[in-house]
Amino acid sequence: MLFVPATRPDMIAKAAASAADAVCIDLEDSVTEGERPAARRHAVDALKTLDFGLRLRIVRVNPVDSAHTYRDLIEVVEGAAGRIDLVMVPKVDTASDVRFVDTLLRQIETAQGIVPPIGIEAQIETARGFLELREIASASPRLDALIFGPGDYAASMRMPSSGIGEQDAYDATYPGHRWHAVMHAIVAAARANGLRCMDGPYAAFRDDAGLGRVSRIARAMGFDGKQCIHPAQLATVNGVFSPSDEEVAYAAAVVAAFEQAAESGQGAAVHDGRMIDAASLRMARTILDRRQAPACPPEPAEPRRAGVRAQGSGLGKG
Numbered sequence: 080m081l082f083v084p085a086t087r088p089d090m091i092a093k094a095a096a097s098a099a100d101a102v103c104i105d106l107e108d109s110v111t112e113g114e115r116p117a118a119r120r121h122a123v124d125a126l127k128t129l130d131f132g133l134r135l136r137i138v139r140v141n142p143v144d145s146a147h148t149y150r151d152l153i154e155v156v157e158g159a160a161g162r163i164d165l166v167m168v169p170k171v172d173t174a175s176d177v178r179f180v181d182t183l184l185r186q187i188e189t190a191q192g193i194v195p196p197i198g199i200e201a202q203i204e205t206a207r208g209f210l211e212l213r214e215i216a217s218a219s220p221r222l223d224a225l226i227f228g229p230g231d232y233a234a235s236m237r238m239p240s241s242g243i244g245e246q247d248a249y250d251a252t253y254p255g256h257r258w259h260a261v262m263h264a265i266v267a268a269a270r271a272n273g274l275r276c277m278d279g280p281y282a283a284f285r286d287d288a289g290l291g292r293v294s295r296i297a298r299a300m301g302f303d304g305k306q307c308i309h310p311a312q313l314a315t316v317n318g319v320f321s322p323s324d325e326e327v328a329y330a331a332a333v334v335a336a337f338e339q340a341a342e343s344g345q346g347a348a349v350h351d352g353r354m355i356d357a358a359s360l361r362m363a364r365t366i367l368d369r370r371q372a373p374a375c376p377p378e379p380a381e382p383r384r385a386g387v388r389a390q391g392s393g394l395g396k397g
Contacts, residue, residue, distance in 0.1 A: 080137070080277060080306045081313065084109035085118035091125040098313045100304065101135035106151050107142070107169050115147060123158035137200065139167040143176040152183050161193045165223060170231060171201040173211050174218035181219040196221060200277075204228030205235040209261050216268035224275040225265050226306065230282075232261060243282035244293060256296070266301040278302045284309035294319040322366050330363035337363075 081099035083090045085106050094102045104125060110118045122138055138159075140151035156163060168180050177199060184197050199221045203209060209232070216225060230243035238257065241247040250257055262278070269276035278297035281290045294305055294316055305316045322330075333350055337360045340348035347356040 080135075080304060081310065082109070082139075082280065082306060082308050085122040085125075085138075086110055086114050088121050088125060091121070092129055093310065095125070095129045095131045095134065097134075097310050098317060099134060099307065099310075101137055101165075102131060103137040103139050103167060103306070105139045106147075106155070107139050115150075119151065119154045119158070122155050126155075126159040126162040135164045136162060137165045137167050138163055139169060140180075142170040143168065143179055144170075144172075148180075149183065152180065153187065156184065156187045156193070156197065157191055160191070163197055165198040165200050167200040167202060167226070169202045169228065170204045170208070171215055172205055172207040174214040177201055177215060177218035177222060181221050184221065198223035200224040200226055202226045202228045202279075203261065203265055204231035206232075207235075209264060212264050212268045216272045216274060222272070222274060224277055225269045226277045227258075227262055227265050227279045227302075229258060229279045232258075244278075244280050245283055245286075245289060246293060259300075262297070262300055262302075270301070275303045276301070278305040280306040280308045281312065282308065284312055287311075287315055290315050291319060322369050326366050330366035333359055333363040334367070 080101040080103055081094050081097055082103050082105050083094045085091075085104050086109070091102070091104060104122045106115070106118055106122065126136060126138075138151075138155055140155075141147035152166065156166070166180060166184065168176060171177060180199055184199075187193065188196060199219060200223055201215055201218075203212065203215070203225055204227075208215065212225075216222070230240075232238075233240040233243075239249050241249070266276050268274075278294070281293055283289055290312055297305055298320055302320075304320050307313055307316055329351075333355055336348045336350040337355055337357075347354055349355070353359075
């Protein structure tokens with residue numbers, strides 16, 4: 080997922096032709112107070128005129144407790160005339176934040192005849208959002224993804240941090256992974272409700288080694304992909320979140336060994352010196368499903384949740 084400021088039409092055009100699976104036009108943190116009206120117009124123009132291909136078209140609005148959310152939604156959703164796939168809501172504290180956006184989207188869609196329904200992505204960036212994850216994750220059938228926001232989360236928790244999404248000197252003093260609890264909770268809440276889950280951005284966009292390290296941690300924890308703030312980050316993130324040829328080959332071998340054992344009436348088998356059973360089979364199939372899934376499916380025949388575009392758990396390239 081590649082972020083671009085709504086105030087930069089040139090950057091939006093480049094993002095629409097990039098290696099990203101999804102492009103998020105940002106109306107929140109990258110836009111100053113006086114730029115907001117122009118930013119909304121730029122977002123509408125980009126959505127109406129640019130060819131995004133199969134990339135998901137996302138607009139990040141302002142937090143629900145701000146004075147800007149309703150104008151963001153009304154002006155951009157109405158203006159874009161059905162060319163938005165998802166609305167990203169930052170700093171979601173409670174399920175009512177999601178339901179507010181759901182209600183306003185439903186009214187706009189009804190008035191404008193917009194189909195299919197627009198999905199919602201909820202950014203978990205506050206202490207309260209962490210504690211309310213269970214309710215947030217089941218707040219609306221429109222909800223499509225949960226996203227970790229490390230910068231604002233650190234601020235909300237008063238956790239010292241020298242950079243957004245980076246491992247710094249503070250991490251070195253902590254005997255463990257400082258973000259493990261919230262990241263694990265986001266993945267669990269997403270999986271329990273059939274949602275995607277995305278890791279937040281890495282601010283040091285020239286530090287490819289550091290980006291690779293935190294991306295591998297996020298993938299190991301179960302995240303589907305990662306937000307990027309610069310096109311230079313896409314290759315690394317795509318590489319980390321795409322199953323390697325070796326992983327796919329091993330998973331295929333596990334499936335074959337298990338199926339062969341099942342044909343002979345056995346409930347378990349041995350492959351590469353390891354016992355494999357039904358749990359091994361399920362783990363292997365997650366790898367194969369991820370490799371086979373298209374990055375951004377166009378219009379699925381059977382949407383995953385209540386008419387919202389199905390995107391599954393494998394974003395293909397991250």
